[in-house]
Amino acid sequence: MTDHCDDTLGVGLLCEGQHEPGTPPAGLRRAPSGVDGLTTEHLIINMGPQHPSTHGVLRMIIEVDGEEVVAAEVSVGYLHRGIEKLAEHRRYDAVGTLMDRGDYVSGIMGELAFALATEQLMEIEVPRKAHWLRSLTSELNRLASHLVWYGTFGLDTGAMGQFLYAMREREALLDILEAISGQRMMFNYVRPGGVVADLPVGVEEKIRAFLGTFPMYLDEYDQLLGGNEIFQARVKGIGVIDRDMALAFGLTGANLRASGVDFDIRKARPYAAYPELDFDVPLGAKGDAWDRYTVRMGEMAQSARMIGQLIDGMPEGEHTAKVPRIIRPAAGESYASVESSRGETAVHLVSDGTEHPYRMHYRGPSLYAVQALEELLPGHLLGDVVMLIGSTDVMLGEIDR
């Protein structure tokens, strides 16, 4: 990476001279080196889409020299469902269900991005309570999503112990989210104008009970995985994404913050109730897999902190604005982004004034992370490949859409 990239955000995303013309990027194949005159051959391995730990249906074509990865090619699209196209044939209030199925582990954030984009077009004011409920469900969902990441990251390293512990906490969270929205994963809770329903009776106690034990368990889980010397030896120093590379690939979320860039949509372009909340943004320094681990663990603690504040300060009032039954926003374009569990999840909406979106673009942060893998993998061992996929926390539902 050259150093004439400007560090400030938005400028650094497209800096010149990152790949000098004529030189192949690091991901391209090279001929076997041949040690001591021996003719050796590289092995090309097709990893996925059916592989135990490619987190869904990610396919990678990996060229290895023994166990060392020489080149990697990421092939996506095995989970394509045409969410963007389908959205063009639905009414605005029905697109939320599609957004749930994008990043299906953190559905609330996808719904929220779409709702925010629609509200921008409609120019309606969302009641304060709806903002708070959106933040509350977002943070609950972020915890649930990060717990899946924590569990599967452990599985990638070969540790089975912590997976079901994480699932236990996630179960409690899904119960809470089910009580709030009526669904465990495909919530369809956040709609243009507000949210579907107010908090039901008894859910506040459930959340408080969860918060009573969660910080203790989080420490325990951090000890179980992060405190393990073998785990540390495996993640420290691998998959270093430096600041420039992170910006050049357009990484967002924990993957970006692990590289030391202080950029969180919740702070940078505040939405929902985040301006009123007190929380920190954990940052990494080196940008290796260990930093990504610590940043995500830190985020979980911050989410728990925010949930406490949201429950304590939940305002009174309406949970949704008055929205016409059939939404026909004015013709125009809008872009709204939220900080999802994986980074900047955004919706770019084009309306032609009819009841269907003219075009909806869904920006999923994992697509950017998975592209960085191609440059990240060469030089690592085969065992690190799954670790790097795990550490970037890619979600195929949102890559393939």
Added chain:
Amino acid sequence: MSAIGISALKVLAALGLMLANGVVMIYMLRKVLGHLHIRLGPMHVGWKGTLQTVMDVLKLLTKEDITPRAVDRWLFRIAPAVVFIPSLMAYAALPFSDTWRVTNLDTGLLYTFAVLSLVPMGILMAGWASNNKWSLLGGMRAAAQQIAYEVPLLLSVLPIVMLVGSMNLGVIVEAQRGTVLAVIPRWFIMNPLFWPTFLLYSVSALIETNQTPFDMSEAESEIVAGFATEYSAMKFGLLFLSEFSNQFIVAALTVTLFFGGWTLPWIPEAVSNSFGPVVFMLKTYLVIAVMMWIRGTFPRVRIDQLMQLGWQRLIPISLVWIVFSGIVIKVWS
């Protein structure tokens, strides 16, 4: 009965023990892992799921045995046998009690290690013959790993052989009979001289038996199922049976070398000898439980870290320890 007839009976007994161990250990593994993972493990087939593994073995027996078209048929078929037979042979020298053993070999320790070191050859054959890249990687890993760890495994236990003056496993157990100061068992694990030996041995033994955190050759998150990827039905069953059997043998060796084998301290010799096999099995299963505990908790090391650990740490340390304990034993006696 003729000598051959008795030998055949002993082989059958060893085979039966091996099968029974496999079934019990798989059930135990599922239960131990289950409870470590805050779930129950198998619960539905039989009382508390006890018949689950029996049914699983029956399922494996009745499943279609698929031989993929592109494999090296010969190697593919004999590889499970090459893995299985050494496992069975390793039972020969194990002393279940002073009378319960297949043979009384004077080189029992060396024999067991030698036989166990045949297993990676079968794994390499399975990996190569499968004509599958994951299998090949798994086989290669197994070979590299076992070559690196045969050496420290054998080196690590040499101090015990030096102290006892015999490689006969029975003699090693007899040397641990009785108590020191009437309270502490005379087991070698109680002897500070053998604590480093025990550490070196346990690490090498875990690697030797492909246990977590060193289960490189079948690291399911990295290389699918490693050398066993293309195997199905009872061929797969044999590969895994021998794996569990190796685990049992290594645990049994741990008991023999460090925990006094079939003997019990504080109890008159004649009494403890009479239920020696029971004591031996109980101790062995306790060691196995600890191995399963490790399996349920630890992540896996990376292959280069594993190699470094073996060649750069364990082998030099065990060599140094042999010299040191040799001097200590000489001075002591």
